[in-house]
Amino acid sequence: xxxxxxxxxxxxxxxxxxxxxxxxxxxxxxxxxxxxxxxxxxxxxxxxxxxxxxxxxxxxxxxxxxxxxxxxxxxxxxxxxxxxxxxxxxxxxxxxxxxxxxxxxxxxxxxxxxxxxxxxxxxxxxxxxxxxxxxxxxxxxxxxxxxxxxxxxxxxxxxxxxxxxxxxxxxxxxxxxxxxxxxxxxxxxxxxxxxxxxxxxxxxxxxxxxxxxxxxxxxxxxxxxxxxxxxxxxxxxxxxxxxxxxxxxxxxxxxxxxxxxxxxxxxxxxxxxxxxxxxxxxxxxxxxxxxxxxxxxxxxxxxxxxxxxxxxxxxxxxxxxxxxxxxxxxxxxxxxxxxxxxxxxxxxxxxxxxxxxxxxxxxxxxxxxxxxxxxxxxxxxxxxxxxxxxxxxxxxxxxxxxxxxxxxxxxxxxxxxxxxxxxxxxxxxxxxxxxxxxxxxxxxxxxxxxxxxxxxxxxxxxxxxxxxxxxxxxxxxxxxxxxxxxxxxxxxxxxxxxxxxxxxxxxxxxxxxxxxxxxxxxxxxxxxxxxxxxxxxxxxxxxxxxxxxxxxxxxxxxxxxxxxxxxxxxxxxxxxxxxxxxxxxxxxxxxxxxxxxxxxxxxxxxxxxxxxxxxxxxxxxxxxxxxxxxxxxxxxxxxxxxxxxxxxxxxxxxxxxxxxxxxxxxxxxxxxxxxxxxxxxxxxxxxxxxxxxxxxxxxxxxxxxxxxxxxxxxxxxxxxxxxxxxxxxxxxxxxxxxxxxxxxxxxxxxxxxxx
Numbered sequence: 024x025x026x027x028x029x030x031x032x033x034x035x036x037x038x039x040x041x042x043x044x045x046x047x048x049x050x051x052x053x054x055x056x057x058x059x060x061x062x063x064x065x066x067x068x069x070x071x072x073x074x075x076x077x078x079x080x081x082x083x084x085x086x087x088x089x090x091x092x093x094x095x096x097x098x099x100x101x102x103x104x105x106x107x108x109x110x111x112x113x114x115x116x117x118x119x120x121x122x123x124x125x126x127x128x129x130x131x132x133x134x135x136x137x138x139x140x141x142x143x144x145x146x147x148x149x150x151x152x153x154x155x156x157x158x159x160x161x162x163x164x165x166x167x168x169x170x171x172x173x174x175x176x177x178x179x180x181x182x183x184x185x186x187x188x189x190x191x192x193x194x195x196x197x198x199x200x201x202x203x204x205x206x207x208x209x210x211x212x213x214x215x216x217x218x219x220x221x222x223x224x225x226x227x228x229x230x231x232x233x234x235x236x237x238x239x240x241x242x243x244x245x246x247x248x249x250x251x252x253x254x255x256x257x258x259x260x261x262x263x264x265x266x267x268x269x270x271x272x273x274x275x276x277x278x279x280x281x282x283x284x285x286x287x288x289x290x291x292x293x294x295x296x297x298x299x300x301x302x303x304x305x306x307x308x309x310x311x312x313x314x315x316x317x318x319x320x321x322x323x324x325x326x327x328x329x330x331x332x333x334x335x336x337x338x339x340x341x342x343x344x345x346x347x348x349x350x351x352x353x354x355x356x357x358x359x360x361x362x363x364x365x366x367x368x369x370x371x372x373x374x375x376x377x378x379x380x381x382x383x384x385x386x387x388x389x390x391x392x393x394x395x396x397x398x399x400x401x402x403x404x405x406x407x408x409x410x411x412x413x414x415x416x417x418x419x420x421x422x423x424x425x426x427x428x429x430x431x432x433x434x435x436x437x438x439x440x441x442x443x444x445x446x447x448x449x450x451x452x453x454x455x456x457x458x459x460x461x462x463x464x465x466x467x468x469x470x471x472x473x474x475x476x477x478x479x480x481x482x483x484x485x486x487x488x489x490x491x492x493x494x495x496x497x498x499x500x501x502x503x504x505x506x507x508x509x510x511x512x513x514x515x516x517x518x519x520x521x522x523x524x525x526x527x528x529x530x531x532x533x534x535x536x537x538x539x540x541x542x543x544x545x546x547x548x549x550x551x552x553x554x555x556x557x558x559x560x561x562x563x564x565x566x567x568x569x570x571x572x573x574x575x576x577x578x579x580x581x582x583x584x585x586x587x588x589x590x591x592x593x594x595x596x597x598x599x600x601x602x603x604x605x606x607x608x609x610x611x612x613x614x615x616x617x618x619x620x621x622x623x624x625x626x627x628x629x630x631x632x633x634x635x636x637x638x639x640x641x642x643x644x645x646x647x648x649x650x651x652x653x654x655x656x657x658x659x660x661x662x663x664x665x666x667x668x669x670x671x672x673x674x675x676x677x678x679x680x681x682x683x684x685x686x687x688x689x690x691x692x693x694x695x696x697x698x699x700x701x702x703x704x705x706x707x708x709x710x711x712x713x714x715x716x717x718x719x720x721x722x723x724x725x726x727x728x729x730x731x732x733x734x735x736x737x738x739x740x741x742x743x744x745x746x747x748x749x750x751x752x753x754x755x756x757x758x759x760x761x762x763x764x765x766x767x768x769x770x771x772x773x774x775x776x777x778x
Contacts, residue, residue: 037086045094066189068116107160115153150182195257259310508535693726723762
């Protein structure tokens with residue numbers, strides 16, 4: 024429904040506008056045949072159909088035929104003549120649009136000379152064909168007093184002038200709807216058209232006599248030129264339309280230069296037609312030329328922008344050295360390269376040379392001028408020293424342009440920032456060096472064997488493993504066999520032959536070698552083999568790993584496993600004892616679980632401290648702070664004593680005693696109140712002959728009043744009995760009224776544990 028409504032609306036609009044335009048065109052006609060000399064309807068019909076396309080031929084054709092019938096019947100033409108004119112007018116628009124779409128496709132605009140010439144050619148063909156139809160109609164349904172050629176001339180001229188004056192404006196307006204101008208440009212263009220209309224009216228009505236031939240051109244041409252240069256073609260086409268309408272109106276109504284009654288009407292009509300034709304062709308050509316220029320400028324600008332974007336993305340600058348003017352012009356990310364604003368103007372060669380690193384400047388310029396003198400292309404790699412970036416590496420490559428005598432005129436090329444690549448190469452070199460050193464230190468060496476060349480490329484690590492001279496990088500492919508242990512050589516040859524026969528890609532083996540001193544070393548060899556089309560091994564890439572120490576370690580590992588087994592058993596036994604004794608003194612399952620979890624966690628913490636020190640011993644201060652950590656604040660504990668290291672057994676025993684003391688203090692003693700305080704102090708005593716003695720004192724103050732428990736629990740038992748039992752030491756536990764006090768004495772080694 025909307026589709027039909029749109030077509031009906033288009034029919035009504037075209038018909039109404041066409042009828043009004045026809046009435047305007049009928050205002051000026053020839054006296055003998057009442058033939059119209061300006062028919063703007065041709066431009067309206069063709070312009071509308073070109074804008075909407077041939078898919079809208081039906082509503083446009085219907086509107087044109089109906090409007091033509093109404094206009095011609097009102098002008099006292101016969102029905103058959105009016106109908107014939109309607110068909111000719113509609114056919115003119117259809118033929119014009121068909122030619123335009125065939126030559127240029129849809130979306131036609133008069134924005135280039137090629138399109139303008141095509142529009143003119145289509146106008147000539149379409150209006151000429153329609154004029155033939157009109158002349159035939161007049162001959163058949165006249166009666167006509169004018170010759171067939173005379174009717175054709177009048178109809179052709181009126182249609183062509185109407186087409187040139189109106190159709191480009193409609194096409195241009197449609198183009199503006201797809202690519203609207205800026206608001207300021209639209210306002211300025213509209214004001215320029217208003218000024219053109221005023222100045223044109225003055226030129227046509229005010230200037231008479233000799234001035235009437237000069238003044239219009241002098242007054243209107245600057246405005247028409249401004250419209251053509253400054254704005255899209257639609258504004259210039261609108262200017263043509265304004266001038267054409269003014270010429271027709273003044274001619275028909277007897278005003279100004281074209282309304283002089285002293286001159287014959289035919290002469291004034293011809294003068295007006297000539298002026299309309301000249302103005303239309305000149306202005307439309309200017310508008311097309313400048314529109315084409317703007318398009319070219321836009322293309323160039325887009326190309327430059329695209330080129331700059333590519334250069335920026337690739338981190339490359341393009342440059343042009345003018346050897347005659349001694350200047351350099353840059354394009355691209357100049358700021359990132361030369362520490363200057365992007366798009367900066369040309370500079371002399373000396374300014375660019377100053378950017379080259381002083382240590383390389385003379386050498387680089389010598390190579391540059393040598394290339395300019397002797398070569399058409401060159402490539403250099405050097406450093407720049409820039410204030411904002413420091414040192415950066417670049418590569419410059421270009422070609423030399425010469426005149427007919429071979430003299431260099433300019434050098435064009437690009438400069439690429441390779442700083443990151445240089446850093447990567449340096450890092451790779453350092454990494455290779457590190458790998459070589461690591462290979463030597465770790466006993467790992469790599470090699471590549473070329474069976475056709477019978478040579479091996481070896482790494483520094485390989486040379487070290489096999490006792491070759493420092494710096495050896497290549498040996499004969501069978502030289503390694505001379506160092507293989509005689510007892511392993513036959514087995515090794517058999518394994519390799521089997522792998523090659525089966526074309527296995529991966530090959531591995533373990534064997535012994537004899538170094539120059541006769542010592543035996545174990546080698547683990549792993550390699551990847553490539554074969555030719557006939558299945559012969561042609562290349563092998565592999566590594567040799569010195570596993571001598573690993574072999575010597577199958578005994579050390581056994582000892583470590585045995586030691587680990589022993590410690591695990593002891594730990595499990597301790598956990599079992601703690602669990603059993605805890606259960607004997609627990610009132611409920613919950614109490615048992617909490618107490619057992621706390622004690623096992625204490626054992627685990629002591630174990631973690633020992634493990635962290637690789638079982639070499641634990642600092643007593645660290646152990647004390649670790650056990651007090653869950654309850655300690657900045658003001659409720661004080662820990663003092665010299666640096667003392669504990670071995671494994673003392674660490675575990677003292678940790679359990681400290682855990683019980685800290686737990687009891689938190690539940691019942693000094694750490695259970697905010698006023699309470701715990702003091703832990705120790706000292707190491709030595710007489711210089713025997714083992715040193717460690718004396719540790721735990722004292723509580725400020726807590727609740729303390730009384731000796733009627734029945735000792737498991738914690739009290741641990742505090743009093745564990746140290747004497749495990750370490751042969753002494754423990755004194757006292758329940759004083761002002762707080763618990765516990766003193767521990769054990770023998771320690773003078774150099775036990777970390778200090």
